[in-house]
Amino acid sequence: MFAKRTNWNLTANRLSEALAAHRAAGKPQLDLTVSNPTECGFEYDGAAILDALRNPAALSYEPNPRGLESARGAVAGYYADRGTSASIEDIFLTTSTSEAYSYVFRTLCDPGDELLIPSPSYPLFGFLAEIHDVSLVRYPLLYDHGWQIDFHTLEQAVTPRTRGVIVVHPNNPTGHFAKSGEMAQLSSICSERGMAIIADEVFLDFALEGERPASFVSNREALTFTLSGLSKISGLPQMKAAWLIASGPKQWKSGALSRLEVIADTYLSVNAPVQLAMPRFIEQRHGFQKQVIERVRRNLVELDGQLGAQRACFRLKVEGGWCAVLRVPATRSDEEMAIELLNAQGVCVHPGHFYDFPSEGTLIVSLLSPEQQFAEGTRRLLSAW
Numbered sequence: 001m002f003a004k005r006t007n008w009n010l011t012a013n014r015l016s017e018a019l020a021a022h023r024a025a026g027k028p029q030l031d032l033t034v035s036n037p038t039e040c041g042f043e044y045d046g047a048a049i050l051d052a053l054r055n056p057a058a059l060s061y062e063p064n065p066r067g068l069e070s071a072r073g074a075v076a077g078y079y080a081d082r083g084t085s086a087s088i089e090d091i092f093l094t095t096s097t098s099e100a101y102s103y104v105f106r107t108l109c110d111p112g113d114e115l116l117i118p119s120p121s122y123p124l125f126g127f128l129a130e131i132h133d134v135s136l137v138r139y140p141l142l143y144d145h146g147w148q149i150d151f152h153t154l155e156q157a158v159t160p161r162t163r164g165v166i167v168v169h170p171n172n173p174t175g176h177f178a179k180s181g182e183m184a185q186l187s188s189i190c191s192e193r194g195m196a197i198i199a200d201e202v203f204l205d206f207a208l209e210g211e212r213p214a215s216f217v218s219n220r221e222a223l224t225f226t227l228s229g230l231s232k233i234s235g236l237p238q239m240k241a242a243w244l245i246a247s248g249p250k251q252w253k254s255g256a257l258s259r260l261e262v263i264a265d266t267y268l269s270v271n272a273p274v275q276l277a278m279p280r281f282i283e284q285r286h287g288f289q290k291q292v293i294e295r296v297r298r299n300l301v302e303l304d305g306q307l308g309a310q311r312a313c314f315r316l317k318v319e320g321g322w323c324a325v326l327r328v329p330a331t332r333s334d335e336e337m338a339i340e341l342l343n344a345q346g347v348c349v350h351p352g353h354f355y356d357f358p359s360e361g362t363l364i365v366s367l368l369s370p371e372q373q374f375a376e377g378t379r380r381l382l383s384a385w
């Protein structure tokens with residue numbers, strides 16, 4: 001009856017089962033995996049957000065495959081504020097970054113074509129690829145006083161079926177940005193081989209140190225799709241508003257735009273009230289990002305203070321984003337460790353394999369957790385060694 005691609009093994013993993021049992025027993029839990037910004041105690045300008053949804057223009061329907069011009073103008077304004085330019089003709093609005101990936105996969109890949117993805121990285125890609133009949137091939141990120149792309153292995157992973165390289169900038173959960181040299185190298189590899197760059201920049205604004213990192217949106221050397229959206233930038237995942245922007249050599253870009261136009265016109269997926277509200281939602285990012293960056297910094301200081309008082313565990317360098325990667329003694333599998341931390345300490349963390357870390361001894365904690373919860377959760381976590 002069903003497509004083979006949907007034969008997913010949906011049985012809960014052991015950690016999810018342990019979590020469900022923990023909750024069912026009504027036991028308290030210190031959650032160091034929180035990623036939903038609307039549940040982390042940040043202050044939002046609720047009146048402005050709701051008011052933005054009351055635009056009378058939402059009573060009429062103006063279908064446009066790229067999305068309303070006013071909303072795309074606000075997206076272009078966001079890049080202008082960062083010192084880069086994006087033309088509104090190159091922008092397509094989508095309901096989520098995931099949907100933007102979907103449009104790009106459909107534009108680039110025939111069934112069985114390949115995309116290169118970073119490893120470790122965010123676990124969304126597996127399902128997205130399967131739904132679109134795309135094969136994923138991993139390229140490793142190496143850690144040596146900071147993360148970097150292993151270009152040698154990346155180039156070896158390219159086959160005649162490789163259509164593009166996904167780069168998450170900064171990556172989740174490693175929190176590292178692609179450096180300008182890496183961006184240039186990636187562009188020349190992709191342009192030489194007729195491959196596209198798919199740059200996921202949902203965490204671009206959450207840099208913790210140094211200069212503001214450059215966006216891929218101004219990349220002209222290789223065909224590039226830059227993806228972002230309000231779920232992270234303004235902390236508004238419930239509004240379902242995101243975008244993709246095409247850039248690159250003229251002939252490739254115009255081919256991409258005309259194809260994207262057909263895909264987007266088939267769905268016309270973003271609703272009018274949200275599109276009309278986008279300029280104000282994008283404005284909301286200033287207050288939200290300030291709070292997030294302050295919290296992430298405070299939690300990192302707390303984490304470093306606690307790590308400094310012991311010798312068993314340490315953390316990897318974080319340049320941005322919302323997570324920290326902890327190296328802990330690999331006395332058992334990461335999953336067993338996470339289950340034991342939950343059962344014995346009431347602390348919930350993500351095991352490294354969730355993000356495709358190749359070796360045991362890695363736990364991921366969210367730096368978005370409210371400070372007290374983070375401090376107590378970290379204390380309990382570290383008391384396990």
Ligand SMILES: Cc1ncc(COP(=O)(O)O)c(C=O)c1O
Pocket residue numbers: 035095096097098099122168171172200202228229230231237242
């Ligand atoms: C790297 C990365 N890309 C995309 C997404 C999904 O974003 P959206 O809510 O816009 O689909 C996430 C969500 O956590 C993410 O971590």
